[in-house]
Amino acid sequence: MTASTEPTTILVVDDAEANRYLLSSWLRRSGYRVNEAGTGAAALSIMAEGHPDLVLLDVNLPDMSGLDVCARLKADPMTATVPIIHVSATAIEPEDEARGLTGGADAYLPEPVDPRVLIATMEAVLRYYRARAVAERLAARLTELTRLTHALNTATTFESLIAVAAQGAAAMFGGAVTALTSTPFGQVRATVDRAGDTTVDTSGTEPPEPEMIVGETLLPAVVTVENMPWHGARPATVFVGRPKPSLAPVYVAVDTADAPQDEDRQLLLHLGQATALACEGLRARSEEHTLAVTVQHSLLPRENPTVQGLSLATRYVPAAQNVEIGGDFYEVAELDNRVLVAVGDVVGHSIQAATVMGELRHALRAYAIEGHDAVTILNRLDAVVRRFHPGWHTTMCVMLVDLENGTAEIANAGHIPPLVSDADGNRYIDVAGPLLGAGWPRPVATHVDLPPGTMVLLVTDGIVERRDRTLLDGMTAIQEHVEHDGDLEVLCDSLLARFGQGAKDDIALVALRIQ
Amino acid sequence: MDELRVSQEHADGMEGGVVLQIVGEIDLATVAHLKEGLATAERELSPPGPLVINLSEVTFLASTGLSALVACHERCEEAGVDLRVVTGNRTIAHSMQITGLTQTLAVFSTLEDALGSAN
Numbered sequence: 001m002t003a004s005t006e007p008t009t010i011l012v013v014d015d016a017e018a019n020r021y022l023l024s025s026w027l028r029r030s031g032y033r034v035n036e037a038g039t040g041a042a043a044l045s046i047m048a049e050g051h052p053d054l055v056l057l058d059v060n061l062p063d064m065s066g067l068d069v070c071a072r073l074k075a076d077p078m079t080a081t082v083p084i085i086h087v088s089a090t091a092i093e094p095e096d097e098a099r100g101l102t103g104g105a106d107a108y109l110p111e112p113v114d115p116r117v118l119i120a121t122m123e124a125v126l127r128y129y130r131a132r133a134v135a136e137r138l139a140a141r142l143t144e145l146t147r148l149t150h151a152l153n154t155a156t157t158f159e160s161l162i163a164v165a166a167q168g169a170a171a172m173f174g175g176a177v178t179a180l181t182s183t184p185f186g187q188v189r190a191t192v193d194r195a196g197d198t199t200v201d202t203s204g205t206e207p208p209e210p211e212m213i214v215g216e217t218l219l220p221a222v223v224t225v226e227n228m229p230w231h232g233a234r235p236a237t238v239f240v241g242r243p244k245p246s247l248a249p250v251y252v253a254v255d256t257a258d259a260p261q262d263e264d265r266q267l268l269l270h271l272g273q274a275t276a277l278a279c280e281g282l283r284a285r286s287e288e289h290t291l292a293v294t295v296q297h298s299l300l301p302r303e304n305p306t307v308q309g310l311s312l313a314t315r316y317v318p319a320a321q322n323v324e325i326g327g328d329f330y331e332v333a334e335l336d337n338r339v340l341v342a343v344g345d346v347v348g349h350s351i352q353a354a355t356v357m358g359e360l361r362h363a364l365r366a367y368a369i370e371g372h373d374a375v376t377i378l379n380r381l382d383a384v385v386r387r388f389h390p391g392w393h394t395t396m397c398v399m400l401v402d403l404e405n406g407t408a409e410i411a412n413a414g415h416i417p418p419l420v421s422d423a424d425g426n427r428y429i430d431v432a433g434p435l436l437g438a439g440w441p442r443p444v445a446t447h448v449d450l451p452p453g454t455m456v457l458l459v460t461d462g463i464v465e466r467r468d469r470t471l472l473d474g475m476t477a478i479q480e481h482v483e484h485d486g487d488l489e490v491l492c493d494s495l496l497a498r499f500g501q502g503a504k505d506d507i508a509l510v511a512l513r514i515q
Numbered sequence: 516m517d518e519l520r521v522s523q524e525h526a527d528g529m530e531g532g533v534v535l536q537i538v539g540e541i542d543l544a545t546v547a548h549l550k551e552g553l554a555t556a557e558r559e560l561s562p563p564g565p566l567v568i569n570l571s572e573v574t575f576l577a578s579t580g581l582s583a584l585v586a587c588h589e590r591c592e593e594a595g596v597d598l599r600v601v602t603g604n605r606t607i608a609h610s611m612q613i614t615g616l617t618q619t620l621a622v623f624s625t626l627e628d629a630l631g632s633a634n
Binding site: 345347348391392393395413414415416417432433434435437438439440442461467470471472505 | 543585586605606615
C-alpha cells in the first residue's frame with residue numbers, strides 16, 4: 001500500500017468533555033486528524049457514514065457500554081476492519097480487559113494515559129492493520145490473476161485472448177491497457193481505455209522488436225518507457241515476453257502511474273507470462289487442428305463421381321463434435337462396366353474406427369477393381385478385418401449396379417439393407433448376412449431389377465437408431481418418409497433434419513436414382 | 516444415465532454351465548463392464564457349458580455389444596462350450612438379425628427355452 005499522503009484520522013469517543021479535549025489536542029499536535037463523539041449512538045452514527053483509520057473508545061459511555069459499541073462495529077462488515085482501542089478511566093479488572101479484547105478491541109489502555117504510550121500503541125495497531133490490508137489486496141489480485149489465467153487458456157481465437165488479457169489487466173491496475181502480439185494472420189492489438197471500453201484492432205503492422213524496448217535485458221521483463229507510441233504515447237510500464245524463443249513477442253502495457261510499486265510490476269510480469277503461455281497454447285492447438293482435418297479428409301471420397309445414367313446424392317455427418325470423421329463410410333465408384341455403391345460402419349466412432357474405415361475402403365476399391373462379385377468382396381474384407389483388425393467388426397452393404405441391364409447384385413454384411421423406392425412403394429431389399437470380422441459363412445448374393453426411375457437409399461444406423469426408438473421402428477419411419485421422385489439432395493437434407501438430430505453415432509447416406 | 520448390471524447365476528442341473536443376467540444398456544460407455552462379466556463367466560465354465568447370456572432385460576444394444584458377443588462366440592467355439600443367447604424383446608432380436616448374428620449364434624426368445632434346449 002502506498003504511504004498515505006492523507007493524515008491519519010482518529011475518532012475519539014468519550015463522554016467526559018475535558019478528557020476528549022485533552023486526547024484530541026495531543027493527537028492533533030502529533031499530526032492526526034480528529035473527530036469526536038460523546039455517546040455510543042453518536043459514534044455509531046459517525047461510523048455509518050464513513051470511517052476513520054482508528055477509534056479510541058471509552059468503555060464507560062452514558063447511553064451504552066463501550067464494549068457493546070465495539071462488538072457492534074466488529075460485527076458489521078463495513079466497519080469490522082477499523083482498529084479499536086479501549087480507554088477506561090475506572091480501574092481495570094483483568095476480566096474487563098479480557099472481555100474488551102475478546103469483544104474485538106485491539107488494545108485496552110487505562111486512564112490517565114501517557115500520550116507517548118497512547119500514540120505508540122496506536123501506531124503499533126495501525127501498522128498491523130496496514131500490513132493486513134496490503135496482504136488482503138495482494139490476495140485479491142492473485143485470485144483475479146488465477147481467474148484471468150483460466151479465461152486466457154480457454155480463449156479460442158487470438159482476438160479474444162488478447163482482449164481478455166487487456167481487460168484483466170485493466171481490472172487489476174485500474175487504468176488504460178494495451179495488449180499486443182502478432183499471429184500468423186497479422187497483428188492483434190486490444191486497447192482498454194479508462195472508461196473500460198475495449199477495442200480490438202487487427203489492421204496494424206508488426207509490433208517493434210523487443211530489443212527496441214528492453215535493450216539487452218533478458219526476457220521476460222517489465223520495463224518503464226517514457227513514451228510508448230502504441231500506448232497513446234504515454235509513459236508506460238510494459239511486460240515484454242516471448243512464448244517461445246522462436247515465436248512472436250507479447251506486450252502488455254499499463255500507464256506507469258497505475259503500476260508504481262514493485263508488487264504492481266511483479267503482477268504485471270505474471271499476467272504477461274500467463275498471456276504469452278496462453279498464446280503459445282492457442283497457436284499449437286490451431287496447428288494441430290489443421291493437421292487433423294487434412295488427414296481426416298484424405299480418408300473420405302474427395303467428391304462424388306458423375307456417372308452416366310445415375311443421379312446421386314450423399315451425406316456424411318460424424319458424431320463427435322471436434323472431429324471431422326468417424327467409423328462410417330460410403331463409396332461410389334465407376335468400375336469397368338458396373339458401378340460400385342457401398343456403405344459401411346466400423347464399430348464405435350473414434351479416430352481409431354476412422355483409420356480402420358480408411359483401410360477397409362481402400363481394400364474394397366482394390367477388390368472391386370479386380371472384378372470380384374459382391375459376396376467374394378465381402379469374404380475378402382472379412383479376412384482383412386480378422387487378420388489385421390481383429391475385434392473391429394464392421395457392417396457393410398455392397399451393391400454392384402449394371403446400368404446397361406438395369407440390374408444390381410447386392411451382398412450384405414450385417415448392415416441395414418438398401419431401401420428401394422418406386423411408383424409401387426417403398427420396401428427394404430431382402431438381403432442379409434453376418435457382419436465382417438466374425439469369419440462366418442455368408443449367403444449368395446441377391447439380384448434385383450432396377451428399372452429407370454427407381455430410387456435406392458443406403459444409410460448407416462446413426463440416422464435410424466435412438467435410445468427411445470428401436471432400429472425396426474426407425475427403419476419403418478424412414479420407409480414411410482421417402483418419396484421416390486423428389487430431388488435427391490432435398491431428400492438427404494430432409495432425412496437429416498427429420499431423423500438426424502441428436503444422433504450419437506456417425507451418419508452416412510447414399511441416395512441414387514436410375515435414369 | 517448409462518447403467519449396466521451383469522450378474523452370474525447357476526441354473527439347476529447345469530454343472531459347469533453359467534447363466535449371465537444382463538440388465539440395462541450396452542454401449543461404448545458400458546461395454547467394458549459387459550466384457551468383464553463375460554470374462555468372469557468364461558473362467559467358471561467347463562465344456563460343454565452351456566454359457567447362457569440373457570439379454571431380455573437389455574434396453575439398448577450398440578454395435579460394440581454385438582461385437583463383444585461375436586468375440587465371445589469365437590472363444591466358446593475354441594473351448595468347446597455351447598453359447599446360447601436369450602434375446603427376449605424384439606429390439607435386441609432385430610439388431611441381431613440385421614447383423615447376421617442369429618444366423619450362427621443359438622438364439623432363444625426366453626430363458627426357459629434356452630435352458631431346456633438340448634446340447
